[in-house]
Amino acid sequence: MLRRFHLEEPESVKDASDLLARYGDSARAYAGGTELLLAMKEGLVHYEHLVNLKKIQGLDRIQHEDNLIRIGALATHRQVAESRLLQEHLPSFVRMEQNVANIRVREVGTIGGNLCFAEPHADPGTLLLVFGAKLVAAKGSSQREIPAQNFFVDAYETALEEDEVLTQIQIPLPAERSGVAYMKFGYLERPSVGVALLLALGEGGSIADIHVAVGCAGPAPKRVEEAEELLRGKSLEEGSLLLPKAGEVAGRAAQAISDLHGSQEYKEHIAQVLLKRTFEQARKQCLQEREG
Numbered sequence: 348m349l350r351r352f353h354l355e356e357p358e359s360v361k362d363a364s365d366l367l368a369r370y371g372d373s374a375r376a377y378a379g380g381t382e383l384l385l386a387m388k389e390g391l392v393h394y395e396h397l398v399n400l401k402k403i404q405g406l407d408r409i410q411h412e413d414n415l416i417r418i419g420a421l422a423t424h425r426q427v428a429e430s431r432l433l434q435e436h437l438p439s440f441v442r443m444e445q446n447v448a449n450i451r452v453r454e455v456g457t458i459g460g461n462l463c464f465a466e467p468h469a470d471p472g473t474l475l476l477v478f479g480a481k482l483v484a485a486k487g488s489s490q491r492e493i494p495a496q497n498f499f500v501d502a503y504e505t506a507l508e509e510d511e512v513l514t515q516i517q518i519p520l521p522a523e524r525s526g527v528a529y530m531k532f533g534y535l536e537r538p539s540v541g542v543a544l545l546l547a548l549g550e551g552g553s554i555a556d557i558h559v560a561v562g563c564a565g566p567a568p569k570r571v572e573e574a575e576e577l578l579r580g581k582s583l584e585e586g587s588l589l590l591p592k593a594g595e596v597a598g599r600a601a602q603a604i605s606d607l608h609g610s611q612e613y614k615e616h617i618a619q620v621l622l623k624r625t626f627e628q629a630r631k632q633c634l635q636e637r638e639g
């Protein structure tokens with residue numbers, strides 16, 4: 348049962364962050380409520396004050412400026428999945444969002460809430476890592492940019508301070524002749540393993556740059572620099588031959604945990620398979636000269 352709480356309804360980010368600072372541990376920001384209210388109903392957590400962010404104008408905006416996409420933290424999964432602007436510039440992100448949860452959760456759950464809750468079995472964080480995205484956090488009248496790589500600290504733990512509000516996700520557009528793929532696997536409600544890969548080809552078709560990230564299997568999504576180093580600078584053919592090795596490295600980097608989703612070894616194996624498949628998908632996109 349849901350215990351009583353006070354609903355605060357600030358109309359600016361500054362007021363929201365001031366309220367969070369004033370009430371400290373007894374308050375939490377509240378967006379779609381799909382995680383927070385569930386946890387409160389089940390009695391896992393209780394907050395005397397919920398700071399509703401939905402009255403703040405413009406926090407759900409999706410914009411394109413130069414080489415950057417800005418997604419407001421209050422944009423719902425549905426808004427992201429249906430955005431024409433994102434479909435044109437970041438189709439891989441749209442595809443990932445179309446497959447988050449179910450239609451009811453996508454309708455009210457926000458991208459910001461997903462990232463801030465840092466539930467290990469979540470999709471967007473893994474893909475944001477390979478884009479080299481930054482997350483903008485505001486506190487009072489100041490703000491800072493946190494690289495996605497530093498944002499996810501542990502299961503249910505982020506780099507946000509207690510009175511910081513996540514306002515925006517900034518995603519740099521991938522270079523020309525690059526491809527981006529995200530694939531996940533699981534048979535429960537949330538994914539068991541997710542792998543994201545960004546591949547950029549240089550002159551002569553060599554791997555000019557590659558970013559690999561693995562998520563869901565362990566406490567937090569991770570960039571796998573060791574796997575990237577194995578593949579960077581190689582020809583596509585050499586890269587393909589090195590994929591089993593890179594997959595092994597990615598599996599280990601996932602820090603997979605044995606749980607209801609499967610054993611550690613099983614998840615490591617799935618990470619290896621997904622790495623191979625995302626590489627193939629990204630390679631095809633590169634050869635079509637678009638991020639598709």
Ligand SMILES: Cc1cc2nc3c(=O)[nH]c(=O)nc-3n(C[C@H](O)[C@H](O)[C@H](O)COP(=O)(O)OP(=O)(O)OC[C@H]3O[C@@H](n4cnc5c(N)ncnc54)[C@H](O)[C@@H]3O)c2cc1C
Nearest residue numbers: 376378379380381382383448456457460461463469470513
């Ligand atoms: C049945 C089910 C299936 C799901 N399946 C998937 C899945 O397949 N893949 C996947 O990725 N996710 C999945 N999810 C998670 C879903 O994406 C999240 O529940 C949703 O995005 C959370 O957003 P929200 O706005 O509802 O967050 P809320 O519940 O409102 O908030 C969650 C947490 O984030 C904090 N918070 C929210 N917004 C901000 C902000 N702007 N600044 C600071 N703190 C903030 C809150 O204080 C709270 O601690 C699933 C959830 C459910 C219930």
